[in-house]
Amino acid sequence: MTLETHEPNGQVITRSVRLVHEAGMHARPAVKLTKLAKKFQAQISIRASNAADWINAKSVAKVMALRAARDSILEIKASGEDAEGAVAALVDLVAADFPDTGP
């Protein structure tokens, strides 16, 4: 470990994905997205493209407040040990239109 204990290991990963969900970022997709994000240690942020602010992808209130409409482009950014896996998993979830999985 370096002295910079607040700085996570590894680089910042950013990817974009189109929100194909019919109704946009509504309650069910937002719950699924934040639940999945919470499974990772990484710090994960999300924003609707062109928005100025990144918001915490683990906060369902904030993700709903994105008001992201269908066909908007979401940018997902993560830093930390499992950042790469986190971004890949979240991009897959959005691209696959939030499929139902087991409990």
Place this chain on the structure above:
Amino acid sequence: MNKRANIAGLAYRGRTASIGFAHGPFVLVEGAANGERIAGAPSDEEDALRAALVSAGGRIAALAMAAGGDAAQILEFQVALLEDEDLLGPVFAAIAEGRPAHLAWSCALDEQIADYKSAADEYLQARSSDLADLRDRVLRTLRGGGNESLGIPGGAVICADDLPPSQFLEIDWSRGGGLALFRGSPTSHVAMLARARGIPMIVQLGSVSQRAKTALLDGESATLELDPTSEQVGQFERLRDSHQRNRASARAILRRPAASWGGEKIRLLINIQRVDDLDHADAQYADGIGLMRTEFLLGGEAGLPDEDTQYRAYDSVLRWAGKRPVTIRTFDAGGDKPVPGFTIDGEANPFLGVRGLRLCLARPDIFAVQLRALARAGVRGNLKVMFPMVTTPDELEAGRRLFVDAVAQLQSEGIAATLPDVGIMVEVPAAALSVECFDAPFFSIGSNDLAQYVTACDRTNGSLASLIDPLHPAMLSLIKHVTDHARRAGSGVSLCGDMAGDPRCIPALLTCGLRELSVNPSALALVKQTIDGLSHGGAGV
């Protein structure tokens, strides 16, 4: 108590959120009680809120487990909020600064609720009741009351300002019952739950000023009757029984691909007043939208709707329809539909005045905004546009020229736009009699206004109801004339008035040659069943 409240059988009307009938004890559910709560030291307050959050979360999770399916998914949103550090962080920070737990919690939630309520999207607005549900459950727990159930008898007609989903799930619906809300929305989570369970529900009743022992709730016509007389109960039961018999067989027919009569396919489309009419359970079985009225756009508090507001409404309907045709009627204001800032005041005879297309041509500034929004929406799907109250071919051409100009203007601005097919409503007898003079790709017979003008009866005057008979030979002769011309000319022709949804009129309409009818979504099943009955050796032809 005023005298009115003592009259038995007071009736209220709202909007349908879930169809069906309920007759049972009347139960009024009051809002959350604002009991006093004495706050402790900040550390006690923090502990109290944490305990309340855990207790509320546990109860919601238990409800979700018991309910399963859609209900569980809806409640998951509330559970996720209880675990949201971005939401709770500021609440606990405020408590550390000396704010009582209940105030810190309700302020944070109220802020979120206000945010959802101000959203333009009705779906997001409806989420505010999920948040209010969560707020109140935690507050009840903090006040030492509340995670308990409401103690409502089975089979009751439950009346409330708005009922949150978790309270809906606390109620025992196994013995039926119904739900009547003063506010609420057909797109709320609780409406989805009610539809999924077949619980009749009506919303937006305004207020119900009276307590009652029993109530009748009719989800089909969106009415609530309190302390009904035995006569009202008898009528309600007859209506309910006949609806149940009809729906059982009609709904099965609805799922079959197409209605046909005499070997020809009959296309059944729907009339909608506003976008969320598409939420009706039967709307999905329609062959398209035969009439989308646009006057609802004129009712906003913000004045006349701008181009984007209109575009979004048209676009969402076209998206819903996919490849199916959608016929949108331009503003039909005037007559019995005055609009401040648009229609002309003080006309001696507004039904014979500047209304429909006449008004739009007189106000090209307002009309141009609608035509631009329609031209943009037309890019999305199978859009047709029709003008109401057309008397002469010159009016159609004048309207079409404005439309062509709007499309050219949009294209010069680099905005995608297209000129849809432009047809006319046939509701003025002069237009019906001279239909061959109109160069239109389709005609839609507006039988309500046509009957009013043909029989010279104000259709809002109840004492003339027996004279304004849609089956008057003059009406049938005009309908046949229009239909014959359209079929010869290769133009489309349909009928979108109340006649189309009236089983009594359907044999005559088919005999006149109509093969396309547009009806309210709630009439779709009955109409399809009627046509099916005629085809199978019924009283048709």
